[in-house]
Amino acid sequence: MTSAFPVFTRPVSPTERLYLAMQTLAPPFAIQLLVEGVGAIAELDLAVAVAGAAQACPGARLVRRGDDWVDSGVAPPVHVISDAGLSGDSLDDHPLLTRPLDPVDGPTCEVLLLPGSPNTVVFRAFHGVMDGKGVHLWATEVFRLLRGERPVGAREAVADHTLVERLGGGGKPTVMIPRSRSPLGRTKSVSGEPEFLWRRRTVGSTSPAAVARIAEVITAAVGGRTRIMVPVDLRRHDRDLRSTANLSLPLFLDSVPGDGWQRIHAGLLRGMVESRELAEMNNGGLQRMPTAAARAIIRAGMFLGARTGNNLVSAIVSHTGTTDLGELSCRGFAATRVSGLPVHTGMVPLTIAVMEAGGSTELGVSCRNGAGVEPRLDWLLDRIEAALGATRVVAAPVDPQADRTLTGLFRDHVRSAPEAPAVLGPEGELSYAALDAWSDAIAGELRGRGVRRGDVVAILARRTFAAVAGQIGILKSGAAFLALDPHHPDERIRGIVDEAGVGCVLTEREFAARAGLGAVAAAVLEDIPVRTGDGEGAGTDLAEPGDVAYVTYTSGSTGRPKGVQVEHRGIVNLLRAGAELYRLGPETRFAYYHTQAADMACAALLLPLTSGGAVVLVPGEVNHLTLTEIFEGSTVNTVMVTPSLLEVVVRLGLEPAAMRAVSIGGEALHEPLAAEARALFGPECRVLNSYGPAEMSIVCAAHRIEAVDGSGAAPVPIGRPTAGTTVHVLDAARRPVLAGEIGELYFGGPQVGRGYLNRPDLTAQRFVTLPDGERVYRTGDLGRILPGGELEFSGRVDSQVKIRGNRVEPGEVQSRLAAHPAVARAAVVAVRRAERGDNVLVAYLVASAGESVPEVSTLRDHLSRSLPTYMIPAEFHVVADIPLTSNGKLDSASLGTARADTPTAVLPADDIAEIWACVLRVDASTLDDAADFFELGGDSLAAVEMLSQVSRRVVGPGNDVGFVADLEDLVHRLTLGRVRQAAHRARVPAHR
Template identity: 65%
Template sequence: MSSVVPLFERPISPTERLYLAMQTLAPPFAIQLVIQGTGSIDERDLSVAVAGASESCPGARLVRRGERWVDSGIAPPVVVAAEHSLSDAPLDDHPMLSRPLDPEHGPTCEVLLLGSARNTLVLRAFHGVMDGRGLHLWAAEVFRLLRGERTLGARDAIADHSLVESLGVDGKPTALLPTARSPFGRARPAPGEPDFLWRRRTVDGISPAVVARIADLITTAVGGKTRIMVPVDLRRHDKDLRSTANLALPLFLDAVPGDGWSRIHARLLRGMVESRELGEMNNGGLQKMPVWMARAILRTGMSVGARTGGNLVSAIVSHTGTVDLDELSCDGFSASEVWGLPVHTGMVPLSIAVLEARGRTELVVSCRNGAGIGPRLERLLDDITGALETQTEGQPAETEPSPPGPTVTSVFGDLVRDAPDALAAIGPDGRLSYGELDARADVVAAELRARGVRRGDVVALLARRTLDAVVGHLGILKAGAAFLALDPKHPDERIIGILADSGVRHCVTERASSERAAFGDTDVLVVDDLPHSGAEKAADVATPDDLVYVTYTSGSTGRPKGVQVEHRGIVNLMRSATDWYRLGPETRYAHYHTQAADMACAALLLPLLSGGAVVLIPDDVNHLVLSEMLEGPTVNTMMVTPSLLEVIVRLELRPEGMRAVSIGGEALHGPLAARARDLLGPECRLLNSYGPAEMSIVCTAQVLDDEPSAAALPVPIGSPAADTTIHLLDRDRAPVPDGEVGELYFGGPQVARGYLNRPEVTAERFVTLAAGERCYRTGDLARRLPGGALEFAGRVDSQVKIRGNRVEPGEVQAAVEQHPLVARAAVVAVRRAERGDNILAAYVVGTAEAGGAELAQQLRAFLAQKVPAYMIPAEIHVVDEIPMTANGKLDSAALSADTAAAGPGTDAGSGPEPEAARRHEHEIAAIWAKVLVVDVSTLRADSDFFALGGDSLASVEMLSQVSRTVIGRAGEAAFVAELDDLVHHLTLGRVCAAAARAQGLGDLA
């Protein structure tokens, strides 16, 4: 005897148990999607398509079996009602829209084909088996089959509670009490009147922040404190999830008249960023009761709400997204409009479903009926449609000039309103609260606007890591512009080149850098010269698709390119970063990065958009700075490269109180990750993060909660940020199987706009895939591991990461070849196995008059005036020729280092105490040999640290060891300060002389 194995089943979730209780209290308790168009749909074709779509989406065939939903295997029926059209009767009295659906025996879903023309389709689902987004998935599958296309399927057997559990969230739910007032007071329908009303309105145009605007008008209608429930689709937390189940949880927005839609919208954004909906999974306890008991309690609640006007919430406002009408069309039928009917629920007096399609906004309202409520509902809808039409006509709101969507400035503004006295920035020159920072930024914004800066402009910012710099960043944003941050430590040629390439007309700076900012006709604004308050509150004019910043990265042609990052990308990053990095009011995020890199944007924006504080580190990284950051009492969050992490581990620092450390910028390998895990301790969240600048800083992360493997393998770069799509493609842009290497393409809201003033490079890197999705082509190779995490597997080109900075060897080569004594050059990346990092090696053919060692020395000084320090090759080899392969490419294997330049000549002025310096030479030379991995016998007083393969991070380790083993605590600060200016001319003799002088100062102390 055989038994039939169910094709598909899943447990009934706690939320769905409530819907089962409501099913007999407010029938039909159904989600309904209406599609109307021109032409007609054949009944037989539709039946076949519905059956096929329900095979690919088995959630449409569910029936209840005890505590589980089980696939009945029976396709939902197609009901043809030629005698009925939606114009025959009011929606709330239409017989076909009130047909019951039976969760016990089925069907729980059905399709109606209405009207003599057969051009109205209604897909219906009992809300216990589907939500609005699930119904859309099923509808799209039906029309794919009607068009003869293959289905995509939605077979994930997951419910809301299991998804929330998988995300590891255990938040505190909102306390709900029956105190929220109805917009219409008591609801007692007259005999013969329907218990509920449906009303529909259509608005031409798409209105930004439509949910907040509607909530504001409902609050006005209530006339007092209002609580609005906004369902949030949980699929945003798992972009690959395809399920038709009920995967929505509420965000609750409290408002009072006068708040305005912008404040309500800011609260909504804040809730989305913090994923507050996940904490509402088990709210009220009704979900755990038997259905009959929950039904009795709900019946009482409905009766009390109708009699008294007191409710758990005043209204539900649900935005089900944007629908492409072409996806709901087929041969012979062209969809012209689509709208959703909200569920009638007696627990809530008013429910509004919002849907956008082809430039129109569809609003359908379900309302608890009663004497006089119909006309009052019509007046409220008049107010709502009037307000939305005003916005879509492009007329600016007179009283609400704030941004119409999620932006960096709106989220920051909400934090200022909520906690103006909270600490926002800690610097060497003092501290700023959120309120103080906001006031000072308003002054900068007002001055910029007075000088002609408008929304969408790009404004340069040249300043050190100071409070003035933070004020400048926020002031630029509050003026509606985007900031282009420059590093004063970069050479003039680099700064001038970027200013010229970007075409900026304004530069915000500090007094110390003001002369360098005065390039051409650039208007220079010195923050130091401005008052700290007194400006009118800056109107928030930015929109989600406006730029928030531009950051320049290396270019393969020798010309750097400016990446344009939009507000929507940073706001979307915050949705994941808040959890990844444990961001919140307690966050103290170290900002020690070069201001010109996107890691600096992370250090500035992540804390300031989460209620935390940015900690400004004024000095360049050395062992004293690292010790203060990691072992001091202030910093508890930071982002480091693997190269710097290696130095930290070697220095044997002992961090205390670190909340989160993100590792990124280079490939991370198991042994270093394991040592870092041991160093930072179990209380610190350790992550491996990945993200090109073109993907709004970070787009994937791997939390290293468990002990990382010490095997010499790459650590996975993890899973994507919210709503970020990943494609691993071959050369033909076809997907590669899991486990195989492919090129990484990313889609989603974090994809940058493109490169500033570089349309040809933008077109090359920002591509549209066959399915129509705009993606960024990274050039990175990766494979998908079992479990779904990504593993970095190299590059498709020569690009390399040097100390976390993206470098194109071609750009460095172009700079080298500008030297008058260089006839030809090649620059390649070399991986140092002993340290696990990358360095640049330059191979140079000199002109007839060039000498080997002298040319290498001159090149270092020459490049220091052209490119940042991390782009100066660690090795410079003077060769007779640069070998090429038969294909005309550089033959790296044939390159010879026989004539490698040693370093500068003997340094006659290495110090005033040559005898004391010589006493330390052997000890310091041994340290050099260990750090550089060279034979100590080859070192001389004129040996150059950088010519021997050292870089700035290796010098941190070297100077730290010299300080601790030779000089001692009393003199190490003087020692480090003296050598700060020798970053391009660090010889053994100079270090020994500086050590002798510092030790002498220590002895005097």
């Protein structure tokens, strides 16, 4: 059948001659459009549509004949390739995407169909015959035919130079001097690695002036004068023009750091209004040189640009417009993602193709490869994503070696350095070999008692060698450990053991008879003999990466604590990040002073033992002596602290001597304290603001604190997520918020915990699946993404609060308080003390009918039987009623006006009373011997400060050890009289 149209032909333009010269230098030199979706497309249907679209768009069938492109009459081939999905966004060296297209013998265009999840259609065109807009036009014609519609076609035989002549273009081209630096630094080739990298990135929103925003980030990364090339589609001058040819010419944007995107965007608009791109038709003259000569010059330019860092431009940023996903869909197939891969070009260090589709922005990236380029590229894309208003932050990919277990990593260090110290403390030193043998024996004992993989084993012990061996032994048995704090009340311990369904408890002998544990099988640590190599499972790893490593209980709003299950792979993933963040390694000496029941304690235990370092056990309660030993001693060099405890360290005037890394977390950190910390620990110490709910394996984001002004009260960023961790900032309907706006933080990735032990209802509420299928943890924390791409914590969605780094639901305290027979109703709220910068709990209660108002000491004793010290309110107030808002919620603002308290008697003050008055900010004349430190608003950290001052100013040097030991068991009843008596005994040895 004779065609109704003459044979299609058009001249090879000067620009396309340049592309022909570059083809062999940076293969495949193809524009590639990837259409991903759900559903399927039949191979035969696709082949018919591709043939029909090529008839309507003959630019898809071109081959070179001398100085012309000629329609070959042969439709682009369609290849169906199974088991070759384009998984992930790193497509380097993919054989389907790197094979060349032949401009002489053809084909110059082809289509790939990759069945899978998702199904993907790839449109490939040699850049000598099509530009990005041309490929998109051709692809829409294919899908138009797949939908059964008539093609529109694109048969204009125009080239860029002829169109410029028609438009009357000309003018003075930009002077090109190779002085623009790469945003990725100099590149040095790596043997065996691909010469170029491809990346794709999806930003979950669209932004005005996207090119200018990207240019601002690139300029900041270059750090000096920057030139960026922006291809401009010449079709904008003739809206009726339908051609698939290369019809784009560049505009050049010059910028320096500090130029905002608004200024850069204004420059771009000005250039387009003046049609400056038309003046660039013959810039440089390379287009008109013989191919061999042009190729030699280009090769030299590529070499010099890579080695010297001097380039004609720093980057190419091309925006191909907005794509309607419906245009690339058909019956049985719905497009969900459309992205473009730019050509590789060694003349320019970085090329970014921008495309908007479905409310998202797709970035396709090509860059020169070299040593260290890959992490710098990911770093740059993180910042570009943030600049485009991303409400999703994605960290670096997961380490391919991260699929390990904690016990497997521990055994690596046993084998490599068996005599290295694993645990240090008052008992001396425990080597890796000794800890391995001891924990193997415990694992064997547990297996002999019926403990199996997946069980939960509780451990009740102080911070001792035996306790460390017990926790490692539990892990070796394949079970998860549940650490209990002996200082917690029996009622709480019993409730947690019952809640967790624990069948076996490891305990030190002194705690074996603790109330409530008699019904559970107990194994006494001191009674387990250590025989090297003994025990079932010794020397083997019985756990899997997805098994639960430990369970830690946090406060619950209903009065029922909830057990967070954290898997091996979550902590292993944190370890990979921590190796750099906390400088973990054989030199690490990590302070373990936290309550055993907290996830910070798990970090202090597990991170050093899986990185070849040592755990440093700090016995007893935290006081000024233990803090002095931690921060001024010669052993500890790595520590995790809350801002509240850091405040105490600062006020004590300690002078840290040898800190390598300090992680501050558990509460919001503000600039003044961050500035003090930065100065306190010195330039050689790594100081970080760390963030992480227990459900996210301890720490899932961190910010390295460098220079801090400290004059303002702004919060310090919580930084960037750990490897593989994703962060979404969503509104109440779980939709992405706008750039810079506050929303709820949702975290995904390998550190997401398994859920709450035996609480499927609560697990379903907090561990949710987003529309894209990603399982995430809903933190209940508010935050936003800062312009530089870091996260900022902005408070809580609910009433949950951090008290000295411990997560507390005031509702749990309220329910315990209301259980007292003399209390009819109660309300507990968190109050931030501006003068100290920390949070405290304040309780309001209504007495039961016919009951006397309970004494504060009675209420404190009542709560101390079931709650840890940090959960006992600092203040108690009796009120006539609990005020409510119009919608029935607690009216916190009105509670402060309803107090009915009775002042204490006025007695003479003394030195200790003056210290109390200063720390508590009360009148010293109101204090008598019965005055209770905690009733007056004190907490354990304020007590540390008070005791240190009493020790220094009243007891005196040399007597403070006995003074502190005398008070250690009085934490619930710390009265002025008792402190006075202890101070007197310490000063007069005969009275001890």
